[in-house]
Amino acid sequence: MLTVMFAPTVRARFPQLGGFTYLVALVFVVLLFASVLVHELAHGLVARSRGQQPREFVLTLWGGHTSFDGAASTPLTSALVGIAGPLANLVLAALAWALAQVVAPASLSALILYAAAFANAFVAGFNLIPGLPLDGGRVLEALVWAISKDRHRGTIVAGWAGRVVAVGVLAWALLLPLLQGRSPELFGVVWSALIGAFLWSGATAAVKGGRSQRAVAGLTVAAVGTPAVAVPHAGTVAQARAAAAAAGVHELVVVSPDGRPAAYVDLAALAAVPAEVAGTTPVTAVAVPLPYGAVVDGARTGRALLDDLARAGGMSPVVVAVLDGRVQALVRVTDVVAAIRS
Known part of the structure; x- marks a missing residue:
């Protein structure tokens, strides 16, 4: 597509080329993609020198992008990585312009070199516009980050x-x-x-x-979880209701003899048990078993908590948060997703 777009420029300057017009245009496009590759490599090299590991370099019709294993640790690192690509293009533009001065002015080489100089200068200037996803947006992002x-x-x-x-x-x-x-x-x-x-x-x-x-x-257990209280696995529905009333909560977690959260009480099933048999109905009869490991540390916050919830949520859609060895809350994966989306 880019070759076809550039071909009319070549044809206008060198009508005698005939079918070779597209070959010359292709040479320019290859140089253009090489420039984009240098642009992306500059991002990656500067990032790596600042402790941020590049993961892949991608070239597309629209240019390219570099992805990293993690985010920049400081605004300065983010700004330096962002500006490295356009600076590399400016260097290439200057080099192409300088080479164009030493070749025959009306030659094919001069046309390609001038086109490469213009293209690199344009890529550098356009990418420096302050708005994401452009590199200038990264610099603006770093500036606001540093100030705020x-x-x-x-x-x-x-x-x-x-x-x-x-x-x-x-x-x-x-x-x-x-x-x-x-x-x-x-x-x-x-x-x-x-x-x-x-x-x-x-x-x-x-x-x-x-x-x-x-x-x-800003993720915390208090923000996405529902307060819960533990009840022993040998308890009855009546005892579970009393424990919930005393703690002022609705959610109940059944713990095994070793204190491990083993199940959570289905509130609809709990409410359906008649009062006259609540004292003889085991609480396990209205509980949903939890797989081993469906527990997170209630003291964790932010990304660390989200990672733990993702791990535990892969085992069960309902996870128990434990703080200092005591049941703190029930966390449902759907509530976590809703909190992040909102």
Whole structure:
């Protein structure tokens, strides 16, 4: 696609090339992708020098991206990693421009070198626009993070800035021709709409991600769990009801003789037991067994708590939180998901 797009430029300058026009255009596209690869490698090398391990480098029609095993630890690291890619493109642009000065001015080599210089300068300048998912958005995110001491606020602000950029790209394609007294070209509008949609998608994902990460950072058992009290496995329904009333809670966890949470009481089944037989009905008759390991530490918070809940939630949709050896709460996976989404 990019080769076909660049071919008319080559044909206009060198009509005598004939079928070789597309070969020359392909050479430029290969150089362009090489520039994108250098851009992404610059991100990765600077990140690794700052203790952040790159996991993969991806090239796409829209450019590329680098993913990491973890987030940057400081605003400075985030900013340096973000700006490294555009700086690499500026170096390539300067190198291509310098080489173009020493070749024949009207040659194919000069055309390719000038095109490479322009493309790299454009990639650098466009990526420095302050809005996610562009690199300039990473710098803006780091700046807000450094000022506010809140990483997630930086992500949300930079994401909203990216949405503004996305709208601006399409507005530029529509309004600039009108201001110049001509009609917008369909090709330019469609291409700008595609780029704007890509940027909007990335910016929206950043805003949602920032909000989700903020929710994760504030995650506590008290926020997502329901207070519960332990009852012995040999107890009766009447004793379980009395224990719940005394503790002022509704949820009940049945513990085994060694004190391990072994089941939780089904409240609907508990309520269905008639009062006249509650004293002789074992509480285990209205309990749902819990697999071994469906327990989390009630003192943990944030990402650590979420990781524990993910592990335990893989065994059971209901997990028991224990604090200092005592049953603290029941946590349902659906409540955790709802808390993060909200």
